[in-house]
Ligand SMILES: Nc1nc2c(ncn2[C@@H]2O[C@H](COP(=O)(O)OP(=O)(O)O)[C@@H](OP(=O)(O)OP(=O)(O)O)[C@H]2O)c(=O)[nH]1
């Protein structure tokens with residue numbers, strides 16, 4: 655087996671252990687790990703991305719935000735580049751939600767190419783997931799607001815990956831949201 659396959663298995667196993675007790679917000683309570691795996695898979699399968707550090711960062715992208723994982727832990731195990739990409743896509747949970755959302759829009763254009771790729775795939779996965787089913791307790795208005803806000807973030811990520819941006823543009827168009 656190639657060394658890159660070994661590295662990816664180590665990474666997905668780490669993410670699975672960290673997200674072990676978490677579920678998505680859908681009625682079926684899908685295991686949370688389906689999301690990071692799906693984000694990495696979008697990058698590889700649809701985005702044509704072969705940069706292993708980007709694929710690792712995709713697998714790990716919600717570990718610091720949503721589990722007890724620290725950036726230092728990621729750096730020690732997976733190296734500086736992977737840790738830096740995850741850091742770039744991690745919201746500051748100490749801030750109120752509205753401010754976090756505002757900062758994602760503001761920071762998107764200034765992030766690295768690698769972080770922009772992960773953010774594009776994260777948004778693409780989540781918007782597809784919203785089309786698949788509505789999270790428990792979400793109104794139609796809240797779903798639409800997520801599309802509108804995501805478009806503001808994606809605007810700052812353009813010029814990064816044509817395939818992913820085409821898919822996102824189509825989803826926004828279906829909702830009548832201007833990109
Ligand atoms: N569409 C969808 N999203 C779900 C589901 N379960 C969990 N999520 C997560 O919820 C987040 C979006 O919900 P919000 O209410 O906007 O954010 P919050 O989790 O911070 O409260 C996303 O976090 P994120 O990946 O960190 O992205 P971001 O939106 O914070 O950038 C997404 O991954 C689900 O069943 N469907």
Ligand SMILES: [Mn+2]
Nearest residue numbers: 689715716776
């Ligand atoms: Mn995510």
